[in-house]
Amino acid sequence: MHVKIHPLHENDCASCGMREQSLFANLNSSDFQLINQPIHDLVAEAHTTLFAEGSQGEYVFTVRKGLVKLVRYQSDGSQRIIRLVGPGDIAGLETTANASYDSTAIAVTEVQACRIPLGVIQRLENESPRLHQQLVRKWHEALKTADDFIADLASGNARQRLARLLLRLVGSDVNGQLMLPPREDVGAMLGITTETASRTVASFRREGMLIDMDRQGRFFRIDATALHAAANGSE
Amino acid sequence: MHVKIHPLHENDCASCGMREQSLFANLNSSDFQLINQPIHDLVAEAHTTLFAEGSQGEYVFTVRKGLVKLVRYQSDGSQRIIRLVGPGDIAGLETTANASYDSTAIAVTEVQACRIPLGVIQRLENESPRLHQQLVRKWHEALKTADDFIADLASGNARQRLARLLLRLVGSDVNGQLMLPPREDVGAMLGITTETASRTVASFRREGMLIDMDRQGRFFRIDATALHAAANGSE
DNA sequence: CGCACCCTTGAAATTACTCAAGTTCAGTGG
DNA sequence: CCACTGAACTTGAGTAATTTCAAGGGTGCG
Numbered sequence: 001m002h003v004k005i006h007p008l009h010e011n012d013c014a015s016c017g018m019r020e021q022s023l024f025a026n027l028n029s030s031d032f033q034l035i036n037q038p039i040h041d042l043v044a045e046a047h048t049t050l051f052a053e054g055s056q057g058e059y060v061f062t063v064r065k066g067l068v069k070l071v072r073y074q075s076d077g078s079q080r081i082i083r084l085v086g087p088g089d090i091a092g093l094e095t096t097a098n099a100s101y102d103s104t105a106i107a108v109t110e111v112q113a114c115r116i117p118l119g120v121i122q123r124l125e126n127e128s129p130r131l132h133q134q135l136v137r138k139w140h141e142a143l144k145t146a147d148d149f150i151a152d153l154a155s156g157n158a159r160q161r162l163a164r165l166l167l168r169l170v171g172s173d174v175n176g177q178l179m180l181p182p183r184e185d186v187g188a189m190l191g192i193t194t195e196t197a198s199r200t201v202a203s204f205r206r207e208g209m210l211i212d213m214d215r216q217g218r219f220f221r222i223d224a225t226a227l228h229a230a231a232n233g234s235e
Numbered sequence: 236m237h238v239k240i241h242p243l244h245e246n247d248c249a250s251c252g253m254r255e256q257s258l259f260a261n262l263n264s265s266d267f268q269l270i271n272q273p274i275h276d277l278v279a280e281a282h283t284t285l286f287a288e289g290s291q292g293e294y295v296f297t298v299r300k301g302l303v304k305l306v307r308y309q310s311d312g313s314q315r316i317i318r319l320v321g322p323g324d325i326a327g328l329e330t331t332a333n334a335s336y337d338s339t340a341i342a343v344t345e346v347q348a349c350r351i352p353l354g355v356i357q358r359l360e361n362e363s364p365r366l367h368q369q370l371v372r373k374w375h376e377a378l379k380t381a382d383d384f385i386a387d388l389a390s391g392n393a394r395q396r397l398a399r400l401l402l403r404l405v406g407s408d409v410n411g412q413l414m415l416p417p418r419e420d421v422g423a424m425l426g427i428t429t430e431t432a433s434r435t436v437a438s439f440r441r442e443g444m445l446i447d448m449d450r451q452g453r454f455f456r457i458d459a460t461a462l463h464a465a466a467n468g469s470e
Numbered sequence: 471c472g473c474a475c476c477c478t479t480g481a482a483a484t485t486a487c488t489c490a491a492g493t494t495c496a497g498t499g500g
Numbered sequence: 501c502c503a504c505t506g507a508a509c510t511t512g513a514g515t516a517a518t519t520t521c522a523a524g525g526g527t528g529c530g
Binding site: 070072074075080083093094096097100103115126128132135136137139140142143144146147149150151155156191203210224232233 | 262263264287305307309311315317318329330332333337339361364367370372374375377378379381384385386389390391426467468
């Protein structure tokens with residue numbers, strides 16, 4: 001469990017393949033001159049905590065690679081995953097409005113992210129309408145994702161919820177391949193127990209809607225047509 | 236089912252009791268000069284639709300009185316309520332980033348709101364850092380509410396969810412009184428059936444955690460201590 | 471008075487949870 | 501090279517919670 005950090009420079013941003021989807025998508029070079037604190041590249045192993053709910057927010061993280069889960073702990077100690085943050089998404093946006101983090105962010109896989117000090121955001125927000133526009137877009141994305149989460153992953157029975165989660169995880173992958181988080185996390189996302197998550201995955205596998213790509217039951221190829229049917233409760 | 240609309244003027248805003256919590260909380264009078272399109276006062280009867288998912292967004296609504304539900308329709312035609320919008324909250328914020336509405340907004344009770352044209356927001360956003368600050372605050376509130384919704388109202392069993400909903404509905408009311416929406420809406424908020432919602436409400440009533448204030452089973456006084464226990468699954 | 475509309479309740483069927491073993495697999499150390 | 505171990509996944513059986521389908525109240529309004 002380790003995190004590696006090293007500083008980035010303007011050139012790195014300029015050549016970043018993710019920039020189109022990032023906060024800095026449409027900044028020009030005079031905007032970059034306004035950055036007065038160093039932005040760091042961060043590589044976190046799976047299971048590393050990026051920040052904890054309630055703690056003082058100092059950074060915003062834009063994920064370039066890997067998957068981060070945002071979790072809330074319940075009174076009984078169990079965790080509920082409230083959102084997944086993937087490449088192009090931002091974790092910790094709330095600190096630009098609130099000082100402290102509203103949830104805990106934990107790496108599900110190895111994660112590569114840019115760690116941006118709050119001060120950079122604040123300065124750019126005032127000086128650059130381009131950054132400001134990106135920020136609003138990110139707020140909207142986050143809110144829409146949260147709403148989708150309620151509508152898709154917290155409604156219907158376990159089969160429907162899992163089918164919708166799988167479709168969301170493959171996203172736009174043309175090969176229909178995906179990495180499924182541990183069953184415990186699947187349960188925490190769908191609001192079901194680990195056992196029910198496991199049983200439902202196993203059932204999808206037997207029915208041929210999920211085809212194993214490894215021996216650990218983590219990588220799959222999907223039958224999108226069948227999953228869409230299952231997501232709607234047909235069959 | 237009817238909506239009444241009439242124009243508002245700066246003086247109305249200045250004397251508005253809700254202004255502290257509204258988008259215009261800290262605008263000064265030069266900011267108000269920038270308003271180039273009329274803001275309207277809107278009174279909508281219960282069950283009126285304020286806007287529909289996917290339609291072109293032209294207005295942002297700040298609720299002054301009453302309750303609005305934001306819903307998404309599922310493939311089977313049923314509805315899932317994804318958020319409640321009450322006094323001080325905003326419905327339709329997403330159009331400041333996206334052009335179209337992400338959900339349908341329906342009045343649960345009679346609703347009084349200010350209907351603000353998008354153009355006003357856009358103009359003020361560029362010219363007034365004070366409005367801009369309010370907007371960010373509202374984005375954050377909306378996102379946090381959505382996250383809370385997932386963590387509180389979509390986790391645990393029906394008793395826990397209902398208890399948490401009731402505590403949220405009383406809010407900071409000192410008398411512990413609340414208006415409970417129709418059972419169908421309660422179900423659509425908690426992701427349970429109308430019947431289960433009804434049974435659980437009835438059960439809380441029998442146990443004395445809910446005390447009737449009317450004969451229709453809509454107005455109640457609550458036993459906050461008992462509800463907190465139920466929300467945590469104790470007993 | 472009677473019609474709507476919603477809320478309530480019952481009973482059976484289904485779904486999900488709980489508790490408790492097994493199983494598999496990757497990594498470790500002999 | 502192989503047995504051991506830990507972690508995660510799977511499965512079973514009994515129980516609990518929820519849904520489903522169906523019928524029976526209550527209240528307000530025309």
